[in-house]
Amino acid sequence: MSKPCPRGFRGDVVRVARDREPGVTVERIAKDFGVRPMTLFKWLRQADADEGVEPGVGGLAADGVLVSVTCRVLDIARRPYHRWRARPVTGTELDQAYRANALFDAHRDDPEFGYRFPADEARDVGLSMADRTAWRICPSMGWWSAFGRKRGRDGKKAGPPVHDDLVRRGFTATAPNRLWPAGITGHRTAEGKPYLCAVKDVRSNRIVGYSIDSRMKSRLAVAAPTNAVARRGDVAGRVVRTDRGSQSRSRKFVRALARHGLTGSMGRIGAAGDDTATESFFALPRNNVPDRRTWSTRGELRTAIATWIERTYHRRRRQTGLGRLTPIEYEAIMTTSASQTA
Structure with missing residues (x-):
């Protein structure tokens, strides 16, 4: 019996499928994200039902024009339209504007x-x-004093570690699901920053779990390894390596690791080499997604990042360290070899 997909992953796939470009089929989206087409169709129907959206019908259909067609022609995403139609601008939002x-x-x-x-x-x-x-x-909104904006470190010191350093820059593993470095990065949009927390498997370089949120709180750090456990299964005793940020030292994060049987590990302060495993990955989406254009909303950038991870990084980007294979291909070969040896 297949494991249920994490809710955050399902939401990202649904967003990509809803906002897909003309000519891109649901079947192709399903293949890019590694799910079955019928499963994705089911997720789309469930999302419509949860939002109270009647398939193919809306306020724009009064004149016989389908909402999907109108939004595509006007280059408008359907989900924000349905969300606005279900709950127009409130008085509080108008005051804020x-x-x-x-x-x-x-x-x-x-x-x-x-x-x-x-x-x-x-x-x-x-x-x-x-x-x-x-x-x-x-x-x-990105409005700062022309002379008073602080740059660089904010003067705050990292707190004491809550885990020992079990890795010591030894970012190698003999098999998948042995060592998972994790980190957080942010990217700017006109609406504000969305933050990405990613958990990487050092053996295959696959992003085994990730989460994206508008705030860099402990829930962001907790969601990523939780999603990784949901997708990878029994990983008790595996090491999750983080920096000494407040999110990784929070009680919620420590309890989440204990709940899943994971072992925490933390590096030193100001040691760039201690974060090379995550920083080497974060440089890739930063150069290939956020820096290639300006982004209007967090949701728009979130969809682009999730698509890049699942479609490009996992299934199309060949890596020298993996013998010119993609992470998905490398894990498939390792799984086959292990089963034959057994």
């Missing part, structure tokens, strides 16, 4: 000031808000 517009006008006129001056200007035109509200909106 007016506040952001007032802050934008103030920042555009005087970009040398930080968030306090735009907040004062917004209050002068009748849009009451606390300084903390302006402090939250300005960075999320």
